[in-house]
Amino acid sequence: MNACLAGEYQAFFAKFDMLVLLQAPGFEVVAEWRLEQEETLRRALTSEGRDVSGLMDRRAVERFVMFYERITRHILEEMPARADLVVALDAQRQPISVKVNR
Template sequence: KFFYFIKKKKFKKTKLPKFDKSIDDRLKKKYWFNIKERPEIVILEGWCVGARPQSNSLIKKPVNILEKYEDENLIWRKHVNEKLKREYKKLFAMIDYYIFMKIPNFNMVFKWRQLQESKLRKKLYYKKKIMTYSAIKRFIMFYQRITLQMIKDLSKSASIVMLLSKNHEIKKILFKS
C-alpha cells in the first residue's frame, strides 16, 4: 500500500512500515516511520523483489525435497506463481531500477541465513523467534525455486548487478543501460 500511496499525485503524510527479520513481520504501527514529504528515492530491499512467475511446465518439476514430498499436488507452487502473476507483478512494475545482488550459488543462502540468525541471537535482549539449523534449511526450501529463477532473470534484466563473493564482498559491479 505504501508504494501505491507515494505514487499518487497528491501526497499526504503517511507511515512507512518497519520490518523485523527476527519475527519475519512488520513491527507494530507505533514503531513505523512518519513520512511527511514525498521521498525522492525509495529503496525496496527484499529477498524476492523482482521475482517473476514461471511457466506451468517449469513448476511441475520439484526443485527440492520439500516440493517433492510436501507439495506433490503443486498447491504451494501454483499459489506462489499466481501471486507473482498478479499482485507482485503490479508492485514490481512500479520499480524504476533494480539492483540485483547475485549470490555465488544457492548454498550461500543457507550459510548466510545461518550467519544472520547467529547475529540476531547475540543481538537480542528479549525473546524472539530465532531459527534453528533445521528450521533454516526448511525455510529456504520455500524460496529456492524463486531464488534460482531470479538468478537467471535478474542477472540479465537488472539495471545494476553486483556479483558477490562467498564472503559477502562485492567482486564486480555490472551496469546495464
C-alpha cells in the same frame, strides 16, 4: 505465481526507477547467510536479556530456505539479464563485480 507477476504486479514493477540485483554466488550460500543472520540476532537479543526461543537453529534454517530454493535459483539464472544493475557478491557478501545493463 507467474500469472500474478505477469498481470497485477506489472503496475507495481512499473513504479521502480531501477532494478538492482545483489547476486549471491549460488543458492548454496543462502542457508549459511540466513544462519548468520539468526546467530547475529541471537547474540544481540541474548546481550539484552531477551527471549531467543523463537529463533531458528541450523535445521530450521535449512527447512526455511528450502521453500525459496526454486524461486531463488530462477532469479539467479534469469534476473542478471533483466536487472539494470548487477552486483555480484562472493560468499562473504563482498562485491566482486558490478555490471550495468542499460
